[in-house]
Amino acid sequence: MFNKILLASDGSEHAIRAVEKALLLAQNNSNAFIEVVYVVDGDKSKADVLQNWNAVDIDFKRKEKLAFTEQKLKHAGVRYEINILHGDPGPSIVKYANEKVFDVCVIGSRGLNSLQEMVLGSVSHKVAKRANCPVMIVK
Amino acid sequence: MFNKILLASDGSEHAIRAVEKALLLAQNNSNAFIEVVYVVDGDKSKADVLQNWNAVDIDFKRKEKLAFTEQKLKHAGVRYEINILHGDPGPSIVKYANEKVFDVCVIGSRGLNSLQEMVLGSVSHKVAKRANCPVMIVK
Numbered sequence: 001m002f003n004k005i006l007l008a009s010d011g012s013e014h015a016i017r018a019v020e021k022a023l024l025l026a027q028n029n030s031n032a033f034i035e036v037v038y039v040v041d042g043d044k045s046k047a048d049v050l051q052n053w054n055a056v057d058i059d060f061k062r063k064e065k066l067a068f069t070e071q072k073l074k075h076a077g078v079r080y081e082i083n084i085l086h087g088d089p090g091p092s093i094v095k096y097a098n099e100k101v102f103d104v105c106v107i108g109s110r111g112l113n114s115l116q117e118m119v120l121g122s123v124s125h126k127v128a129k130r131a132n133c134p135v136m137i138v139k
Numbered sequence: 140m141f142n143k144i145l146l147a148s149d150g151s152e153h154a155i156r157a158v159e160k161a162l163l164l165a166q167n168n169s170n171a172f173i174e175v176v177y178v179v180d181g182d183k184s185k186a187d188v189l190q191n192w193n194a195v196d197i198d199f200k201r202k203e204k205l206a207f208t209e210q211k212l213k214h215a216g217v218r219y220e221i222n223i224l225h226g227d228p229g230p231s232i233v234k235y236a237n238e239k240v241f242d243v244c245v246i247g248s249r250g251l252n253s254l255q256e257m258v259l260g261s262v263s264h265k266v267a268k269r270a271n272c273p274v275m276i277v278k
Contacts, residue, residue: 001163001166001167002163021243021273024140024141025164027140028140028167104160104275109267109268124267125264125267125268128248128263128264128267128276129248129264131278132278133278134160134275134276134277134278135275135276136243136273136274136275136276137267137273137274137275137276138273139270139271139272139273
């Protein structure tokens with residue numbers, strides 16, 4: 001069984017489909033625990049501050065992005081935890097995955113910023129390459 | 140549950156670890172069916188013919204590479220099938236995965252030809268990018 005499941009999410013459509021697959025992995029397994037990580041990009045973080053008047057707004061917007069994910073996890077009755085990290089998404093997820101040790105990492109194939117991904121390579125590709133655990137890439 | 144599982148294998152160490160993860164996916168699921176595909180590369184196929192005297196030898200060597208995988212599947216008591224394809228590994232696996240429709244494709248992160256992969260990109264990366272189903276990459 002895959003007990004310790006890391007779900008890397010940016011709240012995008014692909015990430016929502018990734019939740020469904022993470023839940024399939026956790027199905028009928030009372031030991032399953034899903035740890036969701038959402039990475040606030042360094043650049044994005046600065047833009048958020050410039051565009052919003054206060055930290056409460058920023059925090060609210062970030063939480064809003066994960067609301068649907070959290071709803072799905074709650075509805076499935078699985079044990080879960082949501083963590084917000086700051087930094088460059090790819091390396092941040094890899095660092096987290098390798099330090100905490102997971103049975104599997106589930107991630108959407110494309111995130112919110114498709115143009116950047118076409119140039120720099122997708123976050124999912126970076127994670128699949130550098131994380132020590134098996135990585136499930138969801139379309 | 141993941142019922143229809145495609146296991147792409149080249150008999151390498153990474154592929155053997157991929158079998159273990161495919162079996163974890165099939166665990167406690169009586170509907171699980173693992174379809175193993177082993178792709179005989181076009182170039183490799185010609186080299187095999189030049190180095191070996193008869194087709195029986197070639198066939199034997201190919202089957203030998205999958206023997207350990209088959210042993211593991213048999214021992215686990217899971218339903219499985221082994222298919223040998225011919226062509227370029229990445230595109231052949233993608234075509235097979237997309238035509239037959241699977242719940243998940245499990246593949247090792249690196250195959251037998253690491254030098255070629257460093258230049259051309261790994262087969263697993265190509266599959267993760269182009270297969271329509273979720274792809275689990277195993278280290």
